[in-house]
Amino acid sequence: MESAKHKAISDGWIAAEKTPDEEARQKALDHYCILDTGPAENFDHITELLSRQLGTAFALVSLVDKSRQWFKSACGIDATETPRDMAFCAHAIWSDKPFVVLNALEDERFRKNPLVDSEPHIRFYAGMPLITEDGYRLGTLCAIDTKPRKSLSKQEEDILSTLAKLVVDAMALHLANVEMKKQSDAKSIFLANMSHEIRTPMNGVIGMANLLGKTKLTKKQGNYLEAILQSGESLMGIINNILDISKIEAGGLEIDEHVFDLHHVLESIKNLFMPHATEKNIEIIFEYDSRLPLHFIGDSGRIRQIITNLVNNAVKFTHEGSISLEVKFLSKNKDIISLEMIVKDTGVGIPAEHQDKIFDKFSQSDASTTNTYGGTGLGLSICRTLSDVMGGSICVDSEQEKGSTFTVSLPLSIAKKSHIDQAMKATKNDDMSDKEIKARILVAEDNLINQMVIRSMLESFGCTVDIAENGNVAIELVEKNQYDLVLMDCLMPEKDGYQATEEIRKNKKLAGLAIVALTADAFKENQKKCQEAGMNDFLSKPLQEECLKEKIQQWAR
Numbered sequence: 001m002e003s004a005k006h007k008a009i010s011d012g013w014i015a016a017e018k019t020p021d022e023e024a025r026q027k028a029l030d031h032y033c034i035l036d037t038g039p040a041e042n043f044d045h046i047t048e049l050l051s052r053q054l055g056t057a058f059a060l061v062s063l064v065d066k067s068r069q070w071f072k073s074a075c076g077i078d079a080t081e082t083p084r085d086m087a088f089c090a091h092a093i094w095s096d097k098p099f100v101v102l103n104a105l106e107d108e109r110f111r112k113n114p115l116v117d118s119e120p121h122i123r124f125y126a127g128m129p130l131i132t133e134d135g136y137r138l139g140t141l142c143a144i145d146t147k148p149r150k151s152l153s154k155q156e157e158d159i160l161s162t163l164a165k166l167v168v169d170a171m172a173l174h175l176a177n178v179e180m181k182k183q184s185d186a187k188s189i190f191l192a193n194m195s196h197e198i199r200t201p202m203n204g205v206i207g208m209a210n211l212l213g214k215t216k217l218t219k220k221q222g223n224y225l226e227a228i229l230q231s232g233e234s235l236m237g238i239i240n241n242i243l244d245i246s247k248i249e250a251g252g253l254e255i256d257e258h259v260f261d262l263h264h265v266l267e268s269i270k271n272l273f274m275p276h277a278t279e280k281n282i283e284i285i286f287e288y289d290s291r292l293p294l295h296f297i298g299d300s301g302r303i304r305q306i307i308t309n310l311v312n313n314a315v316k317f318t319h320e321g322s323i324s325l326e327v328k329f330l331s332k333n334k335d336i337i338s339l340e341m342i343v344k345d346t347g348v349g350i351p352a353e354h355q356d357k358i359f360d361k362f363s364q365s366d367a368s369t370t371n372t373y374g375g376t377g378l379g380l381s382i383c384r385t386l387s388d389v390m391g392g393s394i395c396v397d398s399e400q401e402k403g404s405t406f407t408v409s410l411p412l413s414i415a416k417k418s419h420i421d422q423a424m425k426a427t428k429n430d431d432m433s434d435k436e437i438k439a440r441i442l443v444a445e446d447n448l449i450n451q452m453v454i455r456s457m458l459e460s461f462g463c464t465v466d467i468a469e470n471g472n473v474a475i476e477l478v479e480k481n482q483y484d485l486v487l488m489d490c491l492m493p494e495k496d497g498y499q500a501t502e503e504i505r506k507n508k509k510l511a512g513l514a515i516v517a518l519t520a521d522a523f524k525e526n527q528k529k530c531q532e533a534g535m536n537d538f539l540s541k542p543l544q545e546e547c548l549k550e551k552i553q554q555w556a557r
């Protein structure tokens, strides 16, 4: 490249002009998605090494952006960027070899530059352009000092050039990672969406089978129906696991903290598995450390998910003996208690060489497991991630033919009395759950099977139900009739749930009308979208009868 074109700055120093390929160069820089990203060790190691080798106060990886130079790594100086007009690096990117200023005070271009005139008082500068494979000069690797120098040796020049090549490699690696993450995110989002797509018709199958169960059936038909329901539930379990994994991968897993009764949660898990264990002639023992309070603040749903998975495996892999579920106090620090939940069985055990692997995705102790016991190998991977996200950990200790012990260690906040009182009030409402709910509800939902399932659930609670097959009909009906609650599907033809809600909210007379979204989307952003449209709450599809009832009790007043 030719040498830098200059432009005089009125304050008396000289800035480098933009390069001739500026537009394409800028595009190439943006393509790396590196500007304004956080620090990275590999870049920092290079600047540290350069500053040490050349004995300079500072070393930078500087990327020359539109109107600034931004530092991916800055060794020895606490700065992230400076204006491009002041940047020595804006001159250096014109060069093919190291661009060297031995004494800035003796160089017309830099003598009055604010970076020379005042902090950080640059005197010496040596910068090698970072030239990509396509020939774009994105910035420099440079060494800077506050004392002038007599010369830069050939060996020092070589060090600078070689390290600059390493920076270009590190940038290529950064780009490859960005692209890999993009692909992986797309895959996770696809998986999450697919799981939802599958869950919706599955919800129809299970919902309709449940309705069928309420009709008069012969014994044989009842048995067939039971098989349909069991297969449906187990398919739903697998789909839910895949959904969880994809949510975890896409970073969309959230922890929902609230007051809960840990003893109650664990005891109910024991009770859930008792019939199956008794059938197998296995005992389940539940022990709760008396030093522990009953109530904590945490995500009871996720704790339930972990322990259910562990007890389910314990029952599955044990053929004689017993299973114990024990909760142990470990320590207390202010309001936080560290505890262990231990699930121990006398089952087939896990060979030592497989014990680490079973927490990996899609991993089973050995390939024959799938044939004998079924399963997808996702459960323990989810348990590990959930424990990690809640600040805890999970480990296993096992001996083949003797049994396995899974230990979940978790820090949990102790619930204050006021929190517990509040939670108790809510439970009292739950206790009313058997009472009829005399509410008039509008269901805006376009899918015919979903309409039937929701209608039958609501009618079984005692509600009166109207159906709107799209957003326009929903608006018409809420203006005409008086509803206690609207259940609003988000995606509908003609006018979707978001638009319909926005329009309803514009009508002052309907300001108090509760609208709960029915969303099939697994991600938090969607919940935000519902709130922004003016909905009060949301229910995730496929609908669980219990959750639906809870929301109706909460909102239809």
Ligand code: ADP
Residues within 6 Å of the ligand: 309, 313, 314, 317, 345, 347, 348, 349, 350, 358, 363, 364, 365, 366, 369, 374, 375, 376, 377, 378, 379, 380, 381, 404
């Ligand atoms: P899966 O759906 O296959 O049960 P998990 O992730 O829950 O998936 O478990 C992974 C593997 O770990 C199982 O397939 C089994 O080989 C082994 N495993 C888990 N729990 C136990 C246990 N209690 N006893 C023996 N093996 C177990």
